[in-house]
Amino acid sequence: MTLxxxxxxxxRPATVTDSSPNTLQPLGGDFELVGxxxxxxxxxTFRGKPYRxxxxxxxxxxxxxxxxxxxxxxxxxxxNDFMGVGTILIAVQNxxxxxxxxxxxxxxxxxxxxxxxxxRQDLLLFTAGSRALVTSTGKVxxxxxxxxxERLQSTPLLVSVSPDNRxxxxxLDNEIRLSVADEGPYASVAFTKAMQxxxxxxxxxxxxxxxxxxxxxxxxxxxxxxYDNLKAEWINRNFRWQEGKGxxxxxxxxxxxxxxxxxxxKEQ
Amino acid sequence: MTPISAVSGLRWxxxxxxxxxxxxxxxxxxxxxxxxxxxxxxxDVVMSLDVTFARAPDYExxxxxxxxxxxxxxxxxxxxxxxxxxxxxxxxxLGVVGDPRTLLALPYPSPTTxxxxxxxxxxxxxLDATHYRFVVLPRAGWSSMNSFQVSFAVNGRREAMTxxxxxxxxxxxxxxxxTPTYGFGMSVAATFPGGKAGCLKACDARxxxxxxCAFFSGIE
Numbered sequence: 001m002t003l004x005x006x007x008x009x010x011x012r013p014a015t016v017t018d019s020s021p022n023t024l025q026p027l028g029g030d031f032e033l034v035g036x037x038x039x040x041x042x043x044x045t046f047r048g049k050p051y052r053x054x055x056x057x058x059x060x061x062x063x064x065x066x067x068x069x070x071x072x073x074x075x076x077x078x079x080n081d082f083m084g085v086g087t088i089l090i091a092v093q094n095x096x097x098x099x100x101x102x103x104x105x106x107x108x109x110x111x112x113x114x115x116x117x118x119x120r121q122d123l124l125l126f127t128a129g130s131r132a133l134v135t136s137t138g139k140v141x142x143x144x145x146x147x148x149x150e151r152l153q154s155t156p157l158l159v160s161v162s163p164d165n166r167x168x169x170x171x172l173d174n175e176i177r178l179s180v181a182d183e184g185p186y187a188s189v190a191f192t193k194a195m196q197x198x199x200x201x202x203x204x205x206x207x208x209x210x211x212x213x214x215x216x217x218x219x220x221x222x223x224x225x226x227y228d229n230l231k232a233e234w235i236n237r238n239f240r241w242q243e244g245k246g247x248x249x250x251x252x253x254x255x256x257x258x259x260x261x262x263x264x265x266k267e268q
Numbered sequence: 269m270t271p272i273s274a275v276s277g278l279r280w281x282x283x284x285x286x287x288x289x290x291x292x293x294x295x296x297x298x299x300x301x302x303x304x305x306x307x308x309x310x311x312d313v314v315m316s317l318d319v320t321f322a323r324a325p326d327y328e329x330x331x332x333x334x335x336x337x338x339x340x341x342x343x344x345x346x347x348x349x350x351x352x353x354x355x356x357x358x359x360x361x362l363g364v365v366g367d368p369r370t371l372l373a374l375p376y377p378s379p380t381t382x383x384x385x386x387x388x389x390x391x392x393x394x395l396d397a398t399h400y401r402f403v404v405l406p407r408a409g410w411s412s413m414n415s416f417q418v419s420f421a422v423n424g425r426r427e428a429m430t431x432x433x434x435x436x437x438x439x440x441x442x443x444x445x446x447t448p449t450y451g452f453g454m455s456v457a458a459t460f461p462g463g464k465a466g467c468l469k470a471c472d473a474r475x476x477x478x479x480x481c482a483f484f485s486g487i488e
Contacts, residue, residue, distance in 0.1 A: 050483065051483075052472070052482045052483040053472050053482065054448065054472050054473060054474075054475060054482060055472070055473070055474040055475055055482040055483070085475065093443075093444075093445055093446065093470065094440070094443045094444075094445070094469070094470065095469075096469050096470050096471065097472075098445070098446075098448065098470055098471075098472060099448060099472050100446070100448050100449075100451060101448060101449055140451055142450050142451055144423065144425070146423070146424075148423050148424075149424075182323070182450075182451065182452075184423070
């Protein structure tokens with residue numbers, strides 16, 4: 001793990017390292033990016049003080065999304081591996097910058113910058129964390145796939161968000177669950193394991209080919225995430241959202257969602 | 269008269285020795301102590317916090333008892349606040365003068381400062397399904413970091429929001445905040461003893477160090 005870094009440090013010419021002053025790069029509002037020009041890693045400051053969102057110290061990627069909150073820009077940031085927390089969203093609440101986790105994957109070489117949902121201009125899917133980001137507003141959506149008290153072994157994968165940004169489709173091992181943002185699942189599509197195996201065969205091959213190609217070029221990508229994102233793309237091509245009398249439905253491949261038994265949450 | 273006083277003198281000596289030795293070995297203070305808001309002495313309260321959760325947190329209170337002679341009670345299953353504390357003490361590192369292979373080495377103790385930490389977990393008072401009241405308490409012999417986290421769960425999804433406070437500064441201590449992991453909404457309001465003004469601010473957590481702010485809190 002440390003070897004390539006050492007090799008890199010030796011290869012770098014000695015002139016750039018010490019004398020270069022820290023550059024400041026405004027991000028809008030009171031945020032600034034601080035770092036050496038030669039380095040790919042930068043630190044964040046807010047009103048001139050160092051800001052360490054969720055204790056992450058250095059960032060491989062920081063960009064202002066466009067919308068503002070509390071007069072300050074909303075930032076999308078990727079922290080590096082050391083003390084990193086993956087991809088986060090930074091927004092100011094009551095004059096305090098606070099971070100929210102978007103993607104749990106910590107990988108500075110191939111950061112998870114979200115998958116733009118096919119057919120949508122302003123929606124990024126963070127498949128692994130069951131979260132989505134509406135880039136035009138900076139709103140983070142989280143979709144619960146479990147029913148109260150339910151235990152499931154399968155790893156959820158957010159594959160699609162409805163046009164009203166309130167409903168999401170979460171791919172599980174043996175089904176697709178439809179869930180209301182922040183509330184929980186309400187329907188299930190019987191997209192079984194066997195169907196998934198056939199449907200995602202080409203996605204697997206495609207991800208393997210691309211990973212091998214990138215590896216031959218001496219770089220690295222997260223093939224697991226690429227495969228997951230290709231699965232999400234496949235589902236968006238083959239399923240679609242429709243608003244019916246029973247709320248938003250997600251159907252395709254001849255499959256119709258079946259409502260889940262809704263257990264009203266006990267408010268003791 | 270005299271023999272009795274001699275015996276009692278010996279007894280006093282033994283007793284004081286026991287006390288002195290007990291002083292050396294008094295580090296049996298548990299790392300995490302559990303308290304309930306209802307049991308708190310109002311005179312000790314540093315700050316009290318009223319929280320309205322947007323979604324009702326899980327409420328399945330349980331009580332666990334440990335220990336046979338000294339009883340220790342722990343609670344779980346409902347919202348609590350975790351308050352971190354630290355203690356700076358003098359410890360000794362063992363230094364060595366000379367070469368240990370020649371058996372002429374002289375070990376010597378060299379003093380260093382050590383920081384130890386402890387926590388207080390204060391369970392909230394449930395006013396109704398979404399309203400809870402918490403108190404921040406001091407821990408005897410420990411220094412406060414002036415921060416804490418509110419920990420709760422919604423449908424088994426555990427979440428925590430970290431806050432920093434100060435009784436010396438004044439700011440708006442009533443606001444809405446969104447939690448970092450699942451984006452649960454909560455409205456908080458802090459009140460300081462004697463109705464005095466203070467300052468409460470939300471801050472980013474330090475993963476692995478519950479209740480501590482990540483470097484920047486805006487209040488010193």
